[in-house]
Amino acid sequence: MRTLGIITNPTSGSGRGARRGAEAKAALAAGGHHLVDLSRGSWAASYEAAMARRDELDALVVVGGDGMAHLGLQVCAEHSLPLGIIAAGSGDDIAMAVGLPRHDIPASVRRIEEGLRGLTANLDLGKVDGDAIEEPCRPRYFGAVLSAGLDAAVASYARAITFPRGPLKYKVATMREVPRFRPYGVRISADGREWTQTCTLVAVANARIFGGGLVISPESHVADGRLELVTADAMGKRDIARLFAKLKDGSHVTDPLLRIQQVDKVSIVPDPSGAPLPPAFADGELVGAMPLTVSIARAAVTVLGGRAQ
Structure with missing residues (x-):
């Protein structure tokens, strides 16, 4: 059993974010993983929660668009914690850059499972x-x-x-x-x-x-x-x-x-x-x-x- 932190954005998309987050959590839990919900209602609060727990996690999963992927990068950059992205936003540029599925939660969860078994990509990042x-991050x-x-x-x-x-x-x-x-x-x-x-x-x-x-x-x-x-x-x-x-x-x-x-x-x-x-x-x-x-x-x-x- 893996311990996965998960961050969703339930206020996005007039309720779509909450539905997608619930679907993602159910699919990951069905894989036998222990989920730690780190969603805190704001970008900054979720970042702080993830940073406080990241050494306890086997991976961090974010659900949403580029804003959520960007948040995940702040937590996982130059750290051993891997990042899973369930792309469900209007842009999803980061997900597209690494060939991840978009707006398909079952397919995204399958990719995360494959990643936990060893299929991963190491990405460069810009550092500002x-x-x-x-x-809260510099x-x-x-x-x-x-x-x-x-x-x-x-x-x-x-x-x-x-x-x-x-x-x-x-x-x-x-x-x-x-x-x-x-x-x-x-x-x-x-x-x-x-x-x-x-x-x-x-x-x-x-x-x-x-x-x-x-x-x-x-x-x-x-x-x-x-x-x-x-x-x-x-x-x-x-x-x-x-x-x-x-x-x-x-x-x-x-x-x-x-x-x-x-x-x-x-x-x-x-x-x-x-x-x-x-x-x-x-x-x-x-x-x-x-x-x-x-x-x-x-x-x-x-x-x-x-x-x-």
Whole structure:
């Protein structure tokens, strides 16, 4: 018998979160596991509960979307505790990056069982540090993408709305934020190089996708030991609209104003040459205000049933 911590989000999806959580718990209990419910009604409280008990657990299982997966990463990153993800959210970028089922609790539980028998994937993570990182965890880890420019402003609004769901909410958020946009001033240090620029987009990618499947960095991979810095120079509003539309298939990489470069460590600092940078988001969750430093944490988490191809 294994002891599994489980965190659900019963308030999500107008009751769907509670139903999915109950189904997941029943399926895991049917496998003979002892479950420790660490759900505490808020992201921070559930994190604290999981941290207090993690040395007693054989694995941690989270049920929900990228916010729940992001929470699980904070508990399991650079620790021996493996993570099981039952993906049931509107985006599920982290689950998609490791080939896990979505919206199929029996299939997800089977993957967790396979993981407990040895089928696992070791994932790299982005590791974020800075004085203004949101409590309760510093450093903060992310599995998919950290957004720090217009992409962060879009993520902030998308996080606040409940309809539409998935990638469409990012389209709505983009339509709202683009008319308000002024190019940001930023000073970037990456692997010993430093420059200042005005920019539209600033992101650090560990995975290909963000925002429910939008392809921001087509060559990124969650197990290649590198991060990708994605920047776009200052753009007009029409160019921005075209750029964001191309994120659906990754064709934005041909834009001459956009650059993608591999990095191990990058610092992002506001600069008075442009508008202030918005607070950064990662995996759809608020990380905190600038300045921030992001580094690669190689093979930092073990995901049960994952298949990082």
